[in-house]
Amino acid sequence: MNFGNGQYQAIKKIYAEKIAPATIIEMIEASGLRGRGGAGFPTGKKWRLLAQAPGTEKFVVCNGDEGDPGAFMDRAIMEQFPHTILEAMRIAGYAVGAQKGVIYVRAEYPEAVANLQTAIDQAHRDGNLGQDFDVVIRLGAGAYVCGEETALLNSVMGERGEPHPRPPYPTESGLYGKPTMINNVETLANIPNIILNGPENFKNTKIFAVSGAVQKSGLVEVPLGTTIAELVYQYCGGAKPGHTIKAVQIGGPSGGCIPASLFDTPLDYDSIKAVGAILGSGGLIVLDETTCMVDFAKFFVKFSADESCGKCTPCRVGTKKLEAVLEKITKGKGTTEDLIQIQTLGQQIMDTSLCGLGQSSPTPVLSALKYFGDEFAAHLRGECPAGVCFHGYYITDKCVGCDLCAQKCPVGAIEGAPKTKHHIDPLVCVKCGLCAKTCPVHAITGGNDENND
Numbered sequence: 051m052n053f054g055n056g057q058y059q060a061i062k063k064i065y066a067e068k069i070a071p072a073t074i075i076e077m078i079e080a081s082g083l084r085g086r087g088g089a090g091f092p093t094g095k096k097w098r099l100l101a102q103a104p105g106t107e108k109f110v111v112c113n114g115d116e117g118d119p120g121a122f123m124d125r126a127i128m129e130q131f132p133h134t135i136l137e138a139m140r141i142a143g144y145a146v147g148a149q150k151g152v153i154y155v156r157a158e159y160p161e162a163v164a165n166l167q168t169a170i171d172q173a174h175r176d177g178n179l180g181q182d183f184d185v186v187i188r189l190g191a192g193a194y195v196c197g198e199e200t201a202l203l204n205s206v207m208g209e210r211g212e213p214h215p216r217p218p219y220p221t222e223s224g225l226y227g228k229p230t231m232i233n234n235v236e237t238l239a240n241i242p243n244i245i246l247n248g249p250e251n252f253k254n255t256k257i258f259a260v261s262g263a264v265q266k267s268g269l270v271e272v273p274l275g276t277t278i279a280e281l282v283y284q285y286c287g288g289a290k291p292g293h294t295i296k297a298v299q300i301g302g303p304s305g306g307c308i309p310a311s312l313f314d315t316p317l318d319y320d321s322i323k324a325v326g327a328i329l330g331s332g333g334l335i336v337l338d339e340t341t342c343m344v345d346f347a348k349f350f351v352k353f354s355a356d357e358s359c360g361k362c363t364p365c366r367v368g369t370k371k372l373e374a375v376l377e378k379i380t381k382g383k384g385t386t387e388d389l390i391q392i393q394t395l396g397q398q399i400m401d402t403s404l405c406g407l408g409q410s411s412p413t414p415v416l417s418a419l420k421y422f423g424d425e426f427a428a429h430l431r432g433e434c435p436a437g438v439c440f441h442g443y444y445i446t447d448k449c450v451g452c453d454l455c456a457q458k459c460p461v462g463a464i465e466g467a468p469k470t471k472h473h474i475d476p477l478v479c480v481k482c483g484l485c486a487k488t489c490p491v492h493a494i495t496g497g498n499d500e501n502n503d
């Protein structure tokens with residue numbers, strides 16, 4: 051991350067070289083920059099729409115809500131490069147004809163809020179803000195949906211943070227009914243560099259917040275088009291010792307999982323969409339064999355159900371229903387019909403929800419079902435390959451059929467032919483755990499009492 055900070059060189063260049071607003075927009079278009087907030091909308095095109103919108107009162111809004119679990123790149127930018135965001139907003143204001151800016155920042159980021167406020171005060175003192183363009187901070191209302199642009203605008207205006215259908219888009223009718231341009235923090239942070247160094251030198255990098263089952267987690271900035279394999283193995287050190295990476299989850303609650311067999315997929319908006327996920331804002335969680343894909347999908351569906359604002363029925367009721375089906379499966383009570391229902395209900399929620407929260411909420415479970423259908427099928431048989439669900443023990447494919455566990459089992463719950471995979475009868479098992487302790491190849495997992503009914 052090298053966004054510069056506090057120099058306001060790009061805006062000085064604009065005034066010194068008398069670069070026209072239309073030229074600025076052409077530069078942003080030529081750079082190929084696309085919105086880093088999730089949807090990947092071409093930034094220059096959005097700026098052009100606002101510049102062409104009628105009226106003299108317009109707003110520029112910076113979206114710093116960052117509610118995706120697993121995403122923390124905007125936080126780093128707001129904390130470390132607050133002046134860059136202010137400079138970018140001022141450039142945007144100059145290019146589109148807006149005089150007022152609002153930064154909507156997640157209230158749970160107190161350091162980002164403090165640093166942004168200090169930067170605004172310094173910019174006023176130094177004459178970098180407050181004349182032709184000014185910026186104020188509004189604190190996020192603590193709901194994931196408030197990151198959605200129409201809900202965000204309602205929240206800024208002191209209304210309930212609920213979305214409304216688009217059109218009208220904010221570029222037509224946004225804050226107080228005026229044309230409004232909303233850009234993500236990282237999108238904006240790229241603007242001064244594009245102006246200073248020219249669009250032809252823009253490397254189109256993206257910051258990923260990598261976490262989970264990987265040796266080196268943290269923020270990694272790579273050019274768009276870098277493959278998942280390069281990011282996970284080359285830059286993040288690959289799996290933790292003794293483990294095997296099986297997938298990544300990209301895009302948070304709106305995104306999906308991508309199996310290791312597709313790790314040669316380039317990290318760009320269209321390629322990731324083609325394999326059933328979204329690049330999203332850049333949260334990337336690495337998963338190894340200790341993660342149960344059904345349980346993991348349930349986490350995200352539950353997140354969306356909890357965060358649904360409740361305004362539209364498909365999202366309010368549908369996500370809860372989807373969560374209940376997944377809960378049933380992770381309790382070992384799922385049926386084949388449940389898997390069909392996940393698909394039909396998921397599709398209905400996607401097709402009929404009002405905003406992006408509902409529309410994308412089934413993606414985590416649909417992609418998990420697509421690529422890890424065998425794990426769902428195992429749950430229908432009462433087995434959790436990762437040993438996360440159910441309260442009993444489960445013998446994995448590592449079993450060499452040595453029979454030691456069966457010999458130790460005090461209640462005779464384990465059976466299997468020599469040298470073939472053994473099986474534990476969950477109805478007989480008393481969950482003493484002796485089998486797992488005995489197994490010489492660590493093939494027995496489970497015993498997680500937290501999952502008890």
Ligand SMILES: Cc1cc2nc3c(=O)[nH]c(=O)nc-3n(C[C@H](O)[C@H](O)[C@H](O)COP(=O)(O)O)c2cc1C
Binds near residue numbers: 086199331
């Ligand atoms: C449920 C939901 C949550 C969102 N949260 C954020 C967020 O935290 N930050 C963000 O920049 N965009 C978020 N977005 C996307 C915004 O609606 C909007 O597309 C984005 O701020 C536009 O900026 P960009 O063009 O620079 O990407 C969210 C969208 C949805 C549907």
